[in-house]
Amino acid sequence: MNARQQLTGLDHYWLPFTPNRWFQDHPKILASAKGAYYTTNDGRRLFDGLSGLWCCPLGHGHPRIVEALTRQAQTLDYSPAFQFCNPETLRLADRVAAMAPEGMTRVFFTNSGSEAVDTALKVAYGYQRLRGEGSRTRFIGRERGYHGVGFGGMAVGGMVANRKMFGPIMLPGVDHLPHTWNPAHMAFSRGQPAWGAHLADELERLVALHDASTIAAVIVEPMQGSSAVVVPPIGYLQKLREICTKHGILLVFDEVITGFGRLGENFGAQRLGVTPDIITFAKGVTNGIIPMGGIIVREEIFQAFMGAGAPAHAIELFHGYTYSGHPMAAACGHAALDVLAEEGLIKRARALEPVLENAMHALKGESGVTDIRNFGLAAAVDLEPIPGKPGLRGMKVFERAIEEGFMLRVAGDAIAVGPPFISTEDEIARMGEGLRRAIRHVFQQGNAA
């Protein structure tokens, strides 16, 4: 019997963001996980080189999280999100706000990054409307940006493949800043590229084109994660902040990947020294164990909704989810944030940054490697595509890395890594060498499909 015949469900399950026909022939089934390793259903141990999907920085099966979930299930498994709350969720809002940049005080919970983004866009527009600027209906995203798959997030996102099937039904009135990756000026940069701050001036051009009175908000990831680690040039985000402030445009940082330590500080905002008006978060808040997301907003945004003149018994924001602030997710969030603090894991992520940088940049010179980028505990390697078959080389390296014992992420012909904060220096070095072997193996095969 081959691997496919042994598996039930392959005839019924439609995998998200996956080439399903390829998967049918190359099924990858994970049976268990502990610490920084997964084990497949055929007993192979894989180093978790992308922390799940960027969401499990503390590793898997942490006893503290397991205990918190068990306790919460026995105490209060669900409480209605509307008109009621529970102590865990209230306390988690306090903790998340305490970790955020100064002045960002109010937390609204969702269940995913996509929901967080759509919530942020609705709150941004609602705020503009409440302050008498209802003509500001436009949002500005950025090429190569990823903001999830809701109707708002898809529209402000800038990854072409995610948009092209849905063009005719896209939220109108969206424009995009250019992305900041330019190999002529920044190939093989370590950390933030020195070139490119001027690309933020493109926002002035968009303001001149559309007029500030039509723009509600700009949304960017401080570091673009899903389009394979595009690192902001030095000074770029500061300029975006200045231009937004000058024109009354809200600045939203989508920190679904960068929040909770990936860049070596609580949020990317702190690492990069720029405070936005709204932060979106998800993934790391619960270490990915239970879905949870949310937004953090400046106090004056919250107060604009509270002070809109409606009677006290009237709902101020007609928005929310059945599972907003789910008590199980909140309990998981507390345990994850306890582990993050008590085990000093954000500092550890920062300390591992040069280790990852060296491991990945050591691949410079391998045939077919056209760029290497890194920032925080994240890095990416661009590979020369097979002519006429974009994405196939990346897929082959990804498959080969599994043979080598590493789970990485493939995005077209780029390989992205974001190891758990609990990784050892040795594990990161071994991941770099495993990727080297995978790249050599695939390039030795040439361009054959």
Ligand SMILES: Cc1ncc(COP(=O)(O)O)c(C=O)c1O
């Ligand atoms: C920056 C960013 N925003 C939003 C999302 C969407 O999050 P989710 O998949 O939880 O909906 C992601 C997911 O990777 C992301 O990286």
